[in-house]
Amino acid sequence: MNDNSSLYEDTEELPVIKEEPEDDKNEEPTPNPIWKEVLLFVRDVAVCMALVLLFSNYIARPVQVLGSSMYPTLQDQEFGFSNLIGMRMDGIRRFDIVIIYVDPKEKYLVKRAVGLPGETISYTGGQLYVNGEPVEENFFDEEYRSSFGTAFMEDVAPITLGEDEYFCLGDNRPHSTDSRVYGPFRADQIRSKGVLVLFPFSEMGIHTW
Secondary structure: OOOHHHHOOOOOOOOOOOOOOOOOOOOOOOOOOHHHHHHHHHHHHHHHHHHHHHHHHHOEEEEEOOOOOOOOOOOOOOEEEEEOHHHHHHOOOOOOEEEEEEOOOOEEEEEEEEEOOOOEEEEEOOEEEEOOEEEOOOOOOHHHHHOOHHHOOOOEEEEEOOOOEEEEEOOOHHHOOOHHHHOOEEHHHEEEEEEEEEEOHHHOEEEOO
């Protein structure tokens, strides 16, 4: 007699696995709301402005040459940067090019520091004298200078500078309004020194940085 149970196989219940639908890999990300885009833009602008202010107040300041008072060393409309951090660290040395703020005129001048605090400065026959001793000005373009002959630099009577005063002149002596007109400049009027010319590209270079 057959055992009816042999007609059937033992079976186990298999777990039912529900497959989750796969995310659509080609689905585009949801764009940020417009107010988030505005906030990100404002943040980026604020960071850029902070970096510019930090750079221009502590490292170097932008400067543009206006006029011909420093010709041919610096020419009209040249643009670049002037050294702030170097002036704070090294101070001003003789023949450094300096950026001066003139209070009554509310404008900036680009000149060269010829006399330093405490010195007595004079010119006779176009020759610079510091404390009675002749000092050569080797930064001139001699061809340009000689084209004026003795009229390049007039005599200047001896002037003794105070402890925070500088005697500053333009390199283009016949066409410069400087300490011969304004008198000595105070240390707090000198904002930076040296010029790194960036434009025009043909004149790119560093002057007494």
